[in-house]
Amino acid sequence: MIKKLQKKFILITVGVLAFVFFAVVLVMNTVNHASMVNSLSHKIDMVLEDNGRPQNHGEAPFSARYFKVIVDGDNISVDLNRVATVDEEEALTAYRVSKHNSGFYENFYYKRIADNNKIVYVFMDASMERQSFNNFMIISIAVSLGGLILISSLVIIFSKIVTKPILESYQARKEFVTNINHEIKTPIAIIKATNEVIELEQGPSEWTQMIDKETIRMDELLKKIMFISKLDEDSFKLQKQLVCFSDIVAEISDSFKLLAVSNGKTIETSIEDGINLYGETTMLGELISTLLDNAIKYAKDKTINLNLFKQGRLIYLDVSNDVDRIEVGEHNYLFERYYRKEELSSHQHGYGLGLSIAKTITTLHGGKIKAISENNHSIKFEVIFEDKKK
The missing domain is CATH 3.30.565.10 (Histidine kinase-like ATPase, C-terminal domain)
Incomplete structure (x- = not known):
């Protein structure tokens, strides 16, 4: 019973901790992902200013690798001047599968922008940002798992301390039940034997019958107490x-x-x-x-x-x-x-x-x-x- 209580305490505590760690990791990575998307979107906005030449915003210069797909009615053109690893066919494939206003296509983040009668799809290289995001996610998960394992170990140790008074109380109760069984069984047996002798010598009476009835009840009570004590033992196993x-x-x-x-x-x-x-x-x-x-x-x-x-x-x-x-x-x-x-x-x-x-x-x-x-x-x-x- 004590081991079951200890296991239940550990499972509940570790379960709550696991949920908290999971929630923290989820929130951190969600915020980090949103920050990455905002940064990429901001980069696209900047490279589009002044026809792709970023103006001085007081920020550190950066090297932006990107390509554009311009849709003007039925005409579709591709601008590959700022990227060397993508050809025209790959650029058109990226355009065809990009159905939303923004999102990811392989290692590129794209954004759909309406410019007068034209629609411009800008595909910004996001390989460094995604690598950084993945590294952060792996580190956060690893740290959380390590923390969970460490705290779980402390919970296991703490559970032994918490259940120690209960264990001592259980052991004391167990000893009490065993002692009371031995101490009361003998007087009951003596009372029963004495009552039988009285009935043999003087014959049954209302009083001897009452004594016999009560000794039987006490004997049944002891058996039930011992039976319950047996069921409560951690070592008890059913032979199914x-x-x-x-x-x-x-x-x-x-x-x-x-x-x-x-x-x-x-x-x-x-x-x-x-x-x-x-x-x-x-x-x-x-x-x-x-x-x-x-x-x-x-x-x-x-x-x-x-x-x-x-x-x-x-x-x-x-x-x-x-x-x-x-x-x-x-x-x-x-x-x-x-x-x-x-x-x-x-x-x-x-x-x-x-x-x-x-x-x-x-x-x-x-x-x-x-x-x-x-x-x-x-x-x-x-x-x-x-x-x-x-």
Whole structure:
């Protein structure tokens, strides 16, 4: 869990930094490109003054290599006096492909200028400017990548410092859970054994039955706490394989039918055959058991409905039952650890661990779980898995 938290912190931070660096590089190069275009456009304006002989504007002299294509009605002429590497055919080709008022053609920047009844296309050599722009772009990207790598390294180091108190707290909690399991298991076993001796000597009574019931509840609580602790460990890995989910659901639901009857309730099932799923049989069985156990505890009326079916790539498992009263909508807060919603039932005991376990198991299998109430007197727990085979 701590490693997942650390990875999430690193990914989010590095992702934000990468976006910032990308935005900065993009803005810098966009501004640089606009500056290059403005400079080339200004050069063209200057060489056109006084019929191609630039006037003295107080600027440093420059060597401008350019050629012109003059369109006068149907007549097209070419001026190659200021360029030696372009012949007339190449100049006409450049003119034909230059459809906009300005832009780039190979290493030339061109500009379309209306002069009385003529249209003049000036193609200014931009090889030096483009080389300078490309160098700037490469350097800016390299510097940004270097900065991102450096800062990412610092983020990784910083993440260890940030998560250290959480790790220490997690280790302390883990040790506490282990210790409390050992410390409480023995007294529970002694109480249970003593209660059995009293029942053998004096016979069962209301008090001994209550003691037996509470020791069973405490034992179940310890098992759930240890199970959650196991799921939270970073080293925990599911042993997934292709299993018949339909068979698992049918087997677990059949085993709960007797328990439901003993509580004055029935489980009605609709299970589609042949639904396979990559997962761990034990964990999937625990998921179904948790949902059915929760339904038996909190169902107001006698009937509990369990459905398993497949639509396209998605596998749906839902367990629904009636309750005293509940608000319409989603109730995903029920999956929060140690949360107990009194509106489900005012007379049932619980510790708010079961549904949290169900959510963890579902997540480990790449699925989603939600609690939905379509009216004020029923609730449905819906689990959705994706068929990874297709």
